[in-house]
Amino acid sequence: MPIIDCRGEDNRVQLVQNFEILPLSHVRLLNGQTKESCAGPTLDREYYVFSYRNYTNPRDTGTFVCGITVANDFINLIQRQNPTVNRLPLFDPLAGFGQVGNLNNTGQTRTGGGRQVPNWNPIAKELYDAIGMICLMWNLDNVGGALESVLLNLVRNPMCIPNDSDIRSVNTIISNHFNMDINNQRIASLALCFQDFMNRHRVPNPPLIQFPNLTAYFNQNVANNWNPAPYFN
Template sequence: MQCRGEDSRKRIVDKYNLNTVAHVQLLAGQDKLSCTNITLTDTYYCFSYEAKEEKDSGSFFCGSYAANHFLELTGLDPLPLFNPLVAQNSGRSGGHGGNPQQGRQAWDDTAKQLYNAINLLVVSWDIAPGGVIAKIKDKVSSNYHRAPYDSEIKAINTIISKDPRGRNLQEMIDELRNRNNIRIFNFDLLNTVLESKDIQSNYG
């Protein structure tokens, strides 16, 4: 997907339905390419797309400038920034961890673990994850106050299993820690759901 220039982005929106997958912080040692064909240097978005009139779907990364234009063209709401780094001088997470509902009902603990897992998968993979992730992320964010469906937990678990190097999610996070001060993430509630179904967990 090539999106350099305003006209290109307008054509994309005319042809495809877009959805936001994640808004995340680029980490040290990462090299990700925007759909504008420019290497990303700071925060970035992951979008999924699906053609309106034919079978064509996928996903792409873009920096803040192009992302804001896509949000304007589509009317999609901006996502809070998910920053997995430990905040300096506090030992706490950077920002509020991408919590889109701060100040409202409390997050369900299992939903928050799945929400974090999706964001961390986007951070860890150089290739933008596909549209299934976007749909599940949207459902989890919209229903943050209740536990996600088992099918949603299993679907993300299956996607993690497709890691080209065979890593589980915690192993991906551990590799990111080689050059980044990543905070601790726990997926015990997700693992419990999978164990009850006799399914091997790829969350770690």
């Protein structure tokens, strides 16, 4: 049964008892973007995506969206059962032009009290940010399939280098869906598509965000005959 109502502390307590709930993503919205929270109000600044799986019916799975206050309450409740769960760094392309991969990765930071955000591996953080870009451009409410699987692995192991298969999976999504026409050539590039996306959302002089650690790791360790080139930059 989908989680569509997370209003009220007692309700959230019950949901955490009935479902395995994990934070997946924490994203800032751009101009004109909104999200409907399971707690009621329309969000226009930032939002959290959580995954859920029913303890008694493993096929009852999905994701839901809420704001930062409700998200912090959920994470406090979840940590009582699973202390390894952490708050997530905010993917905010407006806060660190050209340095998204380093946001919230300069030591331990607090995001609303409670357990701190861990110091992410730089490759993992850049892959997390790449998915944040995809979530924004697709305006995703339900983060499922390959993106959900990769995010679950990232948030469970934020200080580790991601699985090569997870990097390839996101790279394939980029190559299939994020292309730009440049000099009469079709070029796959998440960075170029996201720069154009920010421009259309009235971000002045949007930066071309780079993924130096992820790109270098891909070239050295992930590339193969079926996935020969990184499409992040």
